[in-house]
Amino acid sequence: MPHLLAPSILAADFANLQRDVELVNASAAHWFHLDVMDGVFVPNISFGMPVIQAIAKHAKKPLDVHLMIVDPDRYIQTFADLGADVLTVHAEACPHLHRTLGAIRDAGMKAGVALNPHTPVETLRDVAGDLDLVCLMSVNPGFGGQSFIDRTFAKTTALRTLLEEEGAKEALIEIDGGVGMGNARALVDAGANVLVAGSSVFRSEDPMAAALNLVNA
Ligand code: DX5
Ligand code: ZN
Numbered sequence: 001m002p003h004l005l006a007p008s009i010l011a012a013d014f015a016n017l018q019r020d021v022e023l024v025n026a027s028a029a030h031w032f033h034l035d036v037m038d039g040v041f042v043p044n045i046s047f048g049m050p051v052i053q054a055i056a057k058h059a060k061k062p063l064d065v066h067l068m069i070v071d072p073d074r075y076i077q078t079f080a081d082l083g084a085d086v087l088t089v090h091a092e093a094c095p096h097l098h099r100t101l102g103a104i105r106d107a108g109m110k111a112g113v114a115l116n117p118h119t120p121v122e123t124l125r126d127v128a129g130d131l132d133l134v135c136l137m138s139v140n141p142g143f144g145g146q147s148f149i150d151r152t153f154a155k156t157t158a159l160r161t162l163l164e165e166e167g168a169k170e171a172l173i174e175i176d177g178g179v180g181m182g183n184a185r186a187l188v189d190a191g192a193n194v195l196v197a198g199s200s201v202f203r204s205e206d207p208m209a210a211a212l213n214l215v216n217a
Contacts, residue, residue: 004194005215006033006064006174007207009055010046011144011198017051020202021058027211031064031086033176033196035144038069041093042142049082056083064194066114066176068141069093073100080107088112088135088174091123101130114176116141117149121159128166133194134159139177144198148178153190160191184217 007029012020024032034052039045046068056063062085067075072089073096079087087109094100097113104111112133113124117140124134136155139146156173163171172193179187180200187195197214204210 001193003188003192003215003217004030004172005211006031006194006196007201007211008033008035008144008176008196008198010035011202013202014047017054018058021055023207024211025058025060027208028215029061029201029211030215031062031194032059033198034063034065034084036065036067036069037142041070041090042068044142049078052079052082052084062086064088064112064174064196066112066135066196067093068114073103076100076103076107080109084109086110086112086133088114088133090114090116090141091119092116098127098130101127105130105132112174114141117151121155121162124159125162125166128163128168128171131168131171133172133174134163135174135176135196136192137177138175138179141177145203146178148180148183153186156187156190156192179214181213181217184214188217 037044037046064086065084066088087104101111110132114135138152174194175192176196179197201210
């Protein structure tokens with residue numbers, strides 16, 4: 001399966017949000033990646049429901065919502081109602097991850113789990129059959145524009161092996177943080193299926209061309 005590209009709206013121009021949403025609609029990218037931060041789980045606050053509602057009104061591609069918040073269970077139905085297609089929670093924020101993943105699927109969304117750079121992939125072995133996507137954080141979550149952590153290559157390979165061992169090879173591996181033309185191909189070769197790209201798309205001279213290059217990487 002060819003890999004997917006999910007531009008992160010965190011790097012868009014919030015004063016021209018509709019323009020940047022239309023840019024993704026018109027580009028070669030596949031999904032919208034929406035980063036929700038609460039200032040508690042991560043040391044930054046991004047945007048929440050009203051902004052996602054505004055984006056959803058114009059977005060013509062699936063919404064991949066990445067929750068960097070504590071106690072995400074409280075909002076699962078809310079994000080389903082907003083039109084999220086993929087809802088990703090952090091393993092570190094979920095004491096009852098198995099139950100949370102079930103609730104996301106029951107609400108009609110694809111269930112994703114994100115792992116911080118320090119969290120081993122082995123933590124997912126017993127829920128491998130209960131998830132649709134694993135988001136490997138290749139930076140410490142909270143901010144766009146950080147440098148890629150090289151250890152992510154080995155982690156991607158190890159996760160691919162784990163998913164196969166557990167009969168979960170349909171699950172997608174997403175890489176989030178510091179992704180660009182310098183590492184995109186190698187990540188896909190290591191087993192990644194979805195590349196999130198914030199700065200490398202929106203902060204480039206030509207975001208349309210940047211998206212196309214990352215799709216063809
Ligand atoms: C970081 C977010 C990322 C971020 C990626 O906490 O989860 O999605 O927007 O931005 P870049 O691609 O600039 O590293
Ligand atoms: Zn993200």
